[in-house]
Amino acid sequence: MDISVKEIEHIANLSRITLAVDEKNIFAKQLTNILDYIEKLNELDTDDVQPMAYATSLKNVFREDELKSSFSRQEILELSPSSANGFFKVPKVIE
Amino acid sequence: MKYEVVMGLETHAELDTKSKLFCGCSTKFGSEPNTQTCPICLGLPGVLPVMNKKAFEHSLKAALALHCEISKFTNFDRKSYYYPDLPKNYQTSQNYFNIGNNGYVDIVVKGKEKRIDIHNVHLEEEAGKLVHPETTGANYSLVDFNRAGVPLLEVVTQPDMRSVDEVESYMQTLRNILLYIGVSDCKMQEGSLRFEVSISLREKGSNILGNRVEIKNLNSMKAVLKVIAYEISRQGSLLDKGEDVLMETRLWDDVDSVSRRMRSKEEAHDYRYFPEPDLVPVWIDQGWIDETQATIPELPVDRHRRFVNEYTISDYDAGVLTEDKPLADYFEECVKMSQDSPKELSNWIINDVLRELNERKTNVQDFAISPEMLVELIKIKPTIGSSIAKDVFIEMINTGKTATSIVKEKDLTQMDDVSELDDVVTKVIEENSKAAEDYRLGKKSALAFLIGQTMKITKGKANPKILTEIFKERLSADPK
Numbered sequence: 001m002d003i004s005v006k007e008i009e010h011i012a013n014l015s016r017i018t019l020a021v022d023e024k025n026i027f028a029k030q031l032t033n034i035l036d037y038i039e040k041l042n043e044l045d046t047d048d049v050q051p052m053a054y055a056t057s058l059k060n061v062f063r064e065d066e067l068k069s070s071f072s073r074q075e076i077l078e079l080s081p082s083s084a085n086g087f088f089k090v091p092k093v094i095e
Numbered sequence: 096m097k098y099e100v101v102m103g104l105e106t107h108a109e110l111d112t113k114s115k116l117f118c119g120c121s122t123k124f125g126s127e128p129n130t131q132t133c134p135i136c137l138g139l140p141g142v143l144p145v146m147n148k149k150a151f152e153h154s155l156k157a158a159l160a161l162h163c164e165i166s167k168f169t170n171f172d173r174k175s176y177y178y179p180d181l182p183k184n185y186q187t188s189q190n191y192f193n194i195g196n197n198g199y200v201d202i203v204v205k206g207k208e209k210r211i212d213i214h215n216v217h218l219e220e221e222a223g224k225l226v227h228p229e230t231t232g233a234n235y236s237l238v239d240f241n242r243a244g245v246p247l248l249e250v251v252t253q254p255d256m257r258s259v260d261e262v263e264s265y266m267q268t269l270r271n272i273l274l275y276i277g278v279s280d281c282k283m284q285e286g287s288l289r290f291e292v293s294i295s296l297r298e299k300g301s302n303i304l305g306n307r308v309e310i311k312n313l314n315s316m317k318a319v320l321k322v323i324a325y326e327i328s329r330q331g332s333l334l335d336k337g338e339d340v341l342m343e344t345r346l347w348d349d350v351d352s353v354s355r356r357m358r359s360k361e362e363a364h365d366y367r368y369f370p371e372p373d374l375v376p377v378w379i380d381q382g383w384i385d386e387t388q389a390t391i392p393e394l395p396v397d398r399h400r401r402f403v404n405e406y407t408i409s410d411y412d413a414g415v416l417t418e419d420k421p422l423a424d425y426f427e428e429c430v431k432m433s434q435d436s437p438k439e440l441s442n443w444i445i446n447d448v449l450r451e452l453n454e455r456k457t458n459v460q461d462f463a464i465s466p467e468m469l470v471e472l473i474k475i476k477p478t479i480g481s482s483i484a485k486d487v488f489i490e491m492i493n494t495g496k497t498a499t500s501i502v503k504e505k506d507l508t509q510m511d512d513v514s515e516l517d518d519v520v521t522k523v524i525e526e527n528s529k530a531a532e533d534y535r536l537g538k539k540s541a542l543a544f545l546i547g548q549t550m551k552i553t554k555g556k557a558n559p560k561i562l563t564e565i566f567k568e569r570l571s572a573d574p575k
């Protein structure tokens with residue numbers, strides 16, 4: 001399965017990263033190789049096999065609805081590049 | 096109108112839990128920004144979310160109350176998109192295996208029932224809140240993550256609604272159901288309940304769906320109704336001109352009452368859902384379903400129907416009483432204890448209790464008059480008269496005392512002893528001979544004056560029926 005440069009641009013855009021022209025070519029080739037490799041799985045007959053999304057057999061793991069103390073705001077805000085008045089500060093979001 | 100409008104609704108309701116969906120941070124509304132966050136709800140690397148059982152059970156309960164088929168196997172998926180209110184850059188939601196599918200809600204529009212099909216009911220997490228500074232020229236936005244990770248129920252209908260009335264009834268019915276089953280406080284002013292509408296128009300008689308416009312940012316039921324009217328006229332005039340309606344998402348601007356195209360989200364639908372590897376799936380067995388089903392009380396529409404049939408109160412009264420579960424409970428408790436007619440009880444509750452609750456800005460759970468006290472008041476009403484009963488009712492709210500003790504303390508028992516009243520009447524006729532004479536000569540209104548004078552002397556305690564009879568008798572013939 002061929003991944004085109006256009007698809008690479010789409011994925012890059014979704015991930016908010018900018019790629020140089022030669023990077024786009026490299027990644028297109030690499031992603032194509034990866035998908036080809038995964039494609040091998042299609043050789044298996046899986047007609048009678050249920051899809052499986054989880055590797056463990058764990059199920060129904062819950063916690064009770066109990067409060068735990070939150071982190072200190074100062075400590076949390078210090079992790080971000082910018083903050084103001086107890087808020088995280090981000091570039092203006094129009095809409 | 097030559098077009099038929101086709102509408103569906105997506106409803107988000109914050110679930111009533113103490114802690115968030117995946118961590119122990121509080122869900123309390125209105126706290127200082129970012130004081131209810133931790134590495135889990137901020138999506139810091141290396142953390143492991145664990146599902147809040149209560150939130151899951153609330154969702155299951157809601158799915159059952161909305162008559163959904165419950166999935167035996169459910170799981171959670173990552174819905175990826177970038178937005179500053181979403182700290183993890185994905186929202187944990189459900190896409191492939193929702194908790195409930197193919198349900199329905201019965202609504203009543205102008206006395207007629209209609210069934211609105213529910214596409215699915217699922218559980219997801221809230222995003223944070225963006226604040227846009229008012230300062231002109233401010234080139235930043237502020238983010239509060241207190242809300243991020245609060246459990247959120249989403250209810251998606253089929254495009255089954257055809258009129259504004261149907262949408263309004265659906266919103267109210269759904270809100271009532273969620274309140275009845277106690278899974279959400281549904282406070283729209285705090286954003287606990289939000290709606291998104293999809294609207295399309297088509298030629299009447301056509302069964303091809305027109306291009307659908309989705310509208311977000313609707314913070315009140317009124318805004319939903321306004322946006323529908325706006326979109327019907329906007330889309331209608333486009334179609335009239337032979338133009339296409341664009342399939343798009345629009346935002347409602349409540350200040351200017353217009354919908355605006357949402358920018359910069361052309362690729363928003365590329366959510367790349369995949370199963371959330373940090374959460375394990377949930378299997379729901381029949382035992383769990385039965386157990387949850389047993390906790391669902393009689394739903395508002397059913398209770399409404401039963402009130403009309405069982406207590407023979409009007410459709411309108413039954414509607415008012417069942418709109419609020421605690422109020423309906425209050426009414427039924429009264430009915431159980433009382434010998435009086437449910438109609439009389441319902442009148443007192445709808446006219447007097449509701450009026451006082453509104454005026455005093457309180458709710459029936461905190462009301463000073465318990466069902467027992469109200470029933471007692473109505474029971475002794477014949478001995479004090481309707482008008483004094485209303486005064487006693489107010490006195491009960493103000494003092495918290497029972498009707499009997501107020502009547503005793505203030506000596507309010509109605510005077511209905513004929514000879515006792517006769518003496519008072521004699522005195523009143525003597526002192527108001529002019530009015531008495533007028534009445535004798537045919538001036539009917541003079542009687543009201545004389546009765547008023549008697550009431551004054553007896554402090555309103557005279558039985559008005561007996562009093563009227565005495566006056567009529569005394570003034571019809573020649574004076575004795």
Ligand SMILES: [Zn+2]
Nearest residue numbers: 118120133136
């Ligand atoms: Zn947290």
